[in-house]
Amino acid sequence: MIEIKNLHKSYKMGSNSLHVLKGINFSVEEGELVAIMGSSGSGKSTLLNILGMLDELDEGSYDLDGVPIKNLNETKAAQYRNKFLGFIFQSFNLINYKSAVENVALPLYYQKVGRKERHEKALKYLEQVGLKEWATHLPSELSGGQKQRVAIARAMAAEPKVLLADEPTGALDSKTSYEVMDLIQKINDAGNTILVVTHEPDIADMCKRIVHLKDGVIVEDKKIEQVRASQYV
Amino acid sequence: MKFIFDSNTWQEIFGSIGKNKTRTAITIIGVLWGIFIYIALAGAAKGLDNGFERAFESVAMNSMFVWAQSTSMPYEGYKTDRQLQLKLSDVATLQNRLPEIQYIAPRNAKGVFDGSPASVVKGMKSSTSPVYGDYPVYTKIATKKIYDGGRFINDEDIQQARKVAVIGERTQQDLFEKDENPIGNFIKVDNIYFQIIGVHKFVPGGGFESDTDIYIPYTTFKKLYNTGDNVDWLTIAAYNDADVVQAETNVKNVLKSIHKVNPKDERAFGAFNLGEIFNRITGFAKGLTFLSLIVGIATILAGVISIGNILLISVKERTKELGVRRALGATPAEVRNQIILESVFLTVIAGILGIILGAGVLKLIDVLTQGTDFPYTNPTLPIPYVLGALAIMIILGTLIGLIPAQRAVSIKPIDALREE
Numbered sequence: 001m002i003e004i005k006n007l008h009k010s011y012k013m014g015s016n017s018l019h020v021l022k023g024i025n026f027s028v029e030e031g032e033l034v035a036i037m038g039s040s041g042s043g044k045s046t047l048l049n050i051l052g053m054l055d056e057l058d059e060g061s062y063d064l065d066g067v068p069i070k071n072l073n074e075t076k077a078a079q080y081r082n083k084f085l086g087f088i089f090q091s092f093n094l095i096n097y098k099s100a101v102e103n104v105a106l107p108l109y110y111q112k113v114g115r116k117e118r119h120e121k122a123l124k125y126l127e128q129v130g131l132k133e134w135a136t137h138l139p140s141e142l143s144g145g146q147k148q149r150v151a152i153a154r155a156m157a158a159e160p161k162v163l164l165a166d167e168p169t170g171a172l173d174s175k176t177s178y179e180v181m182d183l184i185q186k187i188n189d190a191g192n193t194i195l196v197v198t199h200e201p202d203i204a205d206m207c208k209r210i211v212h213l214k215d216g217v218i219v220e221d222k223k224i225e226q227v228r229a230s231q232y233v
Numbered sequence: 234m235k236f237i238f239d240s241n242t243w244q245e246i247f248g249s250i251g252k253n254k255t256r257t258a259i260t261i262i263g264v265l266w267g268i269f270i271y272i273a274l275a276g277a278a279k280g281l282d283n284g285f286e287r288a289f290e291s292v293a294m295n296s297m298f299v300w301a302q303s304t305s306m307p308y309e310g311y312k313t314d315r316q317l318q319l320k321l322s323d324v325a326t327l328q329n330r331l332p333e334i335q336y337i338a339p340r341n342a343k344g345v346f347d348g349s350p351a352s353v354v355k356g357m358k359s360s361t362s363p364v365y366g367d368y369p370v371y372t373k374i375a376t377k378k379i380y381d382g383g384r385f386i387n388d389e390d391i392q393q394a395r396k397v398a399v400i401g402e403r404t405q406q407d408l409f410e411k412d413e414n415p416i417g418n419f420i421k422v423d424n425i426y427f428q429i430i431g432v433h434k435f436v437p438g439g440g441f442e443s444d445t446d447i448y449i450p451y452t453t454f455k456k457l458y459n460t461g462d463n464v465d466w467l468t469i470a471a472y473n474d475a476d477v478v479q480a481e482t483n484v485k486n487v488l489k490s491i492h493k494v495n496p497k498d499e500r501a502f503g504a505f506n507l508g509e510i511f512n513r514i515t516g517f518a519k520g521l522t523f524l525s526l527i528v529g530i531a532t533i534l535a536g537v538i539s540i541g542n543i544l545l546i547s548v549k550e551r552t553k554e555l556g557v558r559r560a561l562g563a564t565p566a567e568v569r570n571q572i573i574l575e576s577v578f579l580t581v582i583a584g585i586l587g588i589i590l591g592a593g594v595l596k597l598i599d600v601l602t603q604g605t606d607f608p609y610t611n612p613t614l615p616i617p618y619v620l621g622a623l624a625i626m627i628i629l630g631t632l633i634g635l636i637p638a639q640r641a642v643s644i645k646p647i648d649a650l651r652e653e
Binding site: 049081082087102107109110208 | 642
């Protein structure tokens, strides 16, 4: 599904350049649930941004579902993002003047799905995350956990190949964190490929594989026995 | 362009501009005010223009009166201070020499500038009236509205020096009973019997005319008051395309040559140039229209710029939202189009509201000035002006929307998401 070879990325900070990713080799199979761990500054967010086509790689190659991701213009990147990827952010990033169902329907809007179909699909995904009765509520009327579940439904709505979650539980208390992880595990159980960036070991343990980043290189990449979040809920 | 007709696009636009209703309203007021000023000023200028035109409708726009005074310079053996007298033969000479003259009507009058008004008697009732000796051509220059059943002086009246008279409506009231038809009846004007051929409607519009004026044929006037071929003054209308100021100079020059007056003598002939005054007034109205155009467009421009300004702030505020949209698959073109469309939409809505408000105020002024002397009639604004204003607003809205739109696009989704 994801194939990364010898990935390098550096940022120019004034006169000196900061080498953030120093040769990452990394691949993800379909149906995997991967945790990318690392302290801040380890390059995990940069890696996720490159995976999410929000940032460009300097060197190396990145294939997503057999499509080489290189030198995309903004329009092409937008189309690929819409087709291949679903994003889940730490701060949810829901559009605050749109209701839950409208937020979920937004990726479908950019897929040019008709309004009625969009609404039905969005409701279906809201139902999956258990928030159907909250469909018409604005984000400000939802709790943090509910917001993240709406965001997950939104990421799912476009039926992407890969879900990218950037610290999905970073803004939540541990109980809601486990609820969200439970949801992510269930989505993974249904066969979706998910990458989770986190620095919390208990969250990482709920994935099936942990990739440790340190100073821009992978120091550890191991399959683990998944801890089910449902036991904490 | 398909996105313009896509209901989804509009849903997005309504969503984002409805988000901050106060700001949207204030933004709209900026442009609304601009278009309102434009419509109100341009319409009022048009109304004034129409009003002036109506005030002058009874007189040919490019007409003048010319009369004789006395010389102020000696010439060809004549002394200074010679009293001049216009003659009937001057009419033909002027017409022959000056092709720009369309109509020329010699007039005599008693009881207007000199002499006493004629006594008018019917039976036991009497009144006094100024009397004019006229040619039929006079009505070509100054419209005389004659009540039904009557007529003005005609050529046969002149040839036969008929004793016929057109009287004023006031004289009719003074001498006749309400149900009595004056046409065909006889009255005595300065002890001579005249048959009434018409009653003229008095149109107030300045000048020296009144509702008691009596018009009789020039030839009859000549016999009645023994004035010979003398003419008190000439009423002259130039062709529409003629320069009326030049025409006045030409007329005076011809008269000076006929009457042997020093060509440099400025005081020998007097003139009142209605065309020149009218030109000045219409020039004023035109200037007003032009001014309203400038002021209106400038105000619209200021309003549109404020929309651009507000949208720029809005884009800054929505950086994160736009980043999310980009992450969810919005292409730069989609983001740009949305911002531009928001700009155009706000501009056009404001414009339409402004037009409606402006039209309402124009109507109000029209109603309030109805039946007053204020020269203000039918303050319409030509449709092309309105459409032009709308077009300008759409163009400006697009151009000004480009700035925030470009800014929105230039933000990379990753930077947008990072922003807290």
